[in-house]
Amino acid sequence: MAIKNLKFKLHRLVVLIMIACISHYVSSAPQMPESELSWKNVAVEGKKTAVFSLFSDNRGIMWLGTNRGLYFYDGVTTHPVGENELFGTQIYSIVEKDNNLFLGSNNGLLVYDYSSGTVKHYPSNTPKEIRSLLLADDGLWIGSLNGVFRLNLSNNELTNLSAGLPHKSVYSLLRDSRGILYVGTYNGLARWNTQSGSFHTVRAKMDKSMSGSLFVNCLLESEDGESIYIGGEGFLYRYTPSSESWNKIIDIGNNNVKSLTKSDNGHILIGTDNGVFEMFNDTIRHYRHDSRHELSLADNEIWCIYADLQHNIWTGHERGFSMASNSTSIRTIKLSTLANSGEGNEIHVIHRDSKDNLWLAGTNGVIKLSDGSKPCWYQHSATPNSLSHNRIRSILEDSENQIWLATDAGINRFNEDANNFDVFHIIAVLIGMIKYIRLHSEQITTSAYLEGPHIGFHSACQLVRIIKTVFSKLTMLNVSPETSILLLRSSVMNSVSNSALKGLIQKIVLPIPELSGVARL
Numbered sequence: 001m002a003i004k005n006l007k008f009k010l011h012r013l014v015v016l017i018m019i020a021c022i023s024h025y026v027s028s029a030p031q032m033p034e035s036e037l038s039w040k041n042v043a044v045e046g047k048k049t050a051v052f053s054l055f056s057d058n059r060g061i062m063w064l065g066t067n068r069g070l071y072f073y074d075g076v077t078t079h080p081v082g083e084n085e086l087f088g089t090q091i092y093s094i095v096e097k098d099n100n101l102f103l104g105s106n107n108g109l110l111v112y113d114y115s116s117g118t119v120k121h122y123p124s125n126t127p128k129e130i131r132s133l134l135l136a137d138d139g140l141w142i143g144s145l146n147g148v149f150r151l152n153l154s155n156n157e158l159t160n161l162s163a164g165l166p167h168k169s170v171y172s173l174l175r176d177s178r179g180i181l182y183v184g185t186y187n188g189l190a191r192w193n194t195q196s197g198s199f200h201t202v203r204a205k206m207d208k209s210m211s212g213s214l215f216v217n218c219l220l221e222s223e224d225g226e227s228i229y230i231g232g233e234g235f236l237y238r239y240t241p242s243s244e245s246w247n248k249i250i251d252i253g254n255n256n257v258k259s260l261t262k263s264d265n266g267h268i269l270i271g272t273d274n275g276v277f278e279m280f281n282d283t284i285r286h287y288r289h290d291s292r293h294e295l296s297l298a299d300n301e302i303w304c305i306y307a308d309l310q311h312n313i314w315t316g317h318e319r320g321f322s323m324a325s326n327s328t329s330i331r332t333i334k335l336s337t338l339a340n341s342g343e344g345n346e347i348h349v350i351h352r353d354s355k356d357n358l359w360l361a362g363t364n365g366v367i368k369l370s371d372g373s374k375p376c377w378y379q380h381s382a383t384p385n386s387l388s389h390n391r392i393r394s395i396l397e398d399s400e401n402q403i404w405l406a407t408d409a410g411i412n413r414f415n416e417d418a419n420n421f422d423v424f425h426i427i428a429v430l431i432g433m434i435k436y437i438r439l440h441s442e443q444i445t446t447s448a449y450l451e452g453p454h455i456g457f458h459s460a461c462q463l464v465r466i467i468k469t470v471f472s473k474l475t476m477l478n479v480s481p482e483t484s485i486l487l488l489r490s491s492v493m494n495s496v497s498n499s500a501l502k503g504l505i506q507k508i509v510l511p512i513p514e515l516s517g518v519a520r521l
Helices: 002-028 335-339 430-440 456-474 481-495 499-505
Strands: 040-042 051-056 062-066 069-073 078-081 091-097 100-105 108-113 118-121 130-136 139-144 147-152 157-160 170-175 181-185 188-193 198-202 216-221 228-232 235-240 245-248 257-262 268-272 275-280 283-287 302-307 312-317 320-325 347-352 358-362 366-369 376-378 392-397 403-407 410-415 420-424
Touching: 051 312, 051 320, 062 091, 062 100, 100 130, 100 139, 139 170, 147 170, 181 216, 181 228, 188 216, 228 257, 257 302, 268 302, 275 302, 335 366, 347 392, 358 392
Parallel strands: 051 091, 051 302, 091 130, 130 170, 170 216, 216 257
Antiparallel strands: 040 320, 051 062, 062 069, 069 078, 091 100, 100 108, 108 118, 130 139, 139 147, 147 157, 170 181, 181 188, 188 198, 216 228, 228 235, 235 245, 257 268, 268 275, 275 283, 302 312, 312 320, 347 358, 358 366, 366 376, 392 403, 403 410, 410 420
């Protein structure tokens, strides 16, 4: 029994040590910022078309309600549906039930039948100018500019339930997690009272800066189910029914909020007349159209916003729609976000060292990311001990945990104490070049190895031929590398008449394995 207890205690100790080590490893690694959304923009049939509603059906097909009828998107392009029946129809809301799509439009309630591929008006005399649809139990709630109605889908009975609304024009419908129905109107919010079977206006407790009507465009329940986000013309409020409190979210300014949705990571996405806002805790991100960036939104007038089950965010606007992946499997992080700089850098090398620093190197220096520190961007400059060149080919950590960078102008060793670099120029002699020329004379391009003024291809080939001739004679002599260097330089210089070529001979630098030290020709 004592042995078993000892084994259990040792096992538990090992597990605790492993957990502590893992926790230390995770906490010490630099934390990457959350990725920003990059947008793919799609025009509907290549035309300027406003998309008022987006809906993904149970087959995963994305449907678009536009100012020119109904479309679906196959992942590549858009396709119209019922062009003749829907000519001149503006579709503002789409829901699905029993293999049918119910379409709320300016011409009333329409139904698209999957099986027949046809669009028709609903048999009942539904109201015109429908702005919102909501399926609840066996009924379809219809919000229109002429009031709110409930359609019994079993017997097609339509009931007008507009009594008690603060205004007859209804723009949004919401049924919360407790089953309570809310209606957003042109002049306030209303809540359904099941006991009285009617709506009652919710008294808005807003700040004094709000004047005029409370135009409620959209409604969204919070992640915890305790509050409701209310978006409208120039405001976004968080209303908590339990305390009847109204809190204005001032981070989005006075932009007109037209649509709201939740992404799968708990972020609130807000469609406005000034682009998309992404809100999480105390953080707000703003996405707008920027003609300089291809992956920005195509338009800032956001009519609708939708988050599907595949982690994609869809926005409908005046120029079609835009979509962005919100997947955590592959994240896109802008270099400007990482380094707090607008400079570019084509990253070719990524290295995580033994201290969990992350090095990102490319054509414009190297960026070091460390936990708890600001990003450091090292570049070549006139400052002593800066990088010898901005183009970095490789990063290596040696057995003494020193970081080495191979650049186009020498090797750099990172000096952590001084936060700069010790620069080593590898300068060798012509022998290395000659050996390479001798082996690859037909394949090489001389310009890759010759530095200095432009001498033309013919002159370069002349130099190669001279060096090859001299080298073939020197290889027959049994002399030291140092003696070979002097003989080679002297022989080649005497064979060259072109002053530019003579200048080049002084500048040729290549590593030479035979020499243990570093020599300059």
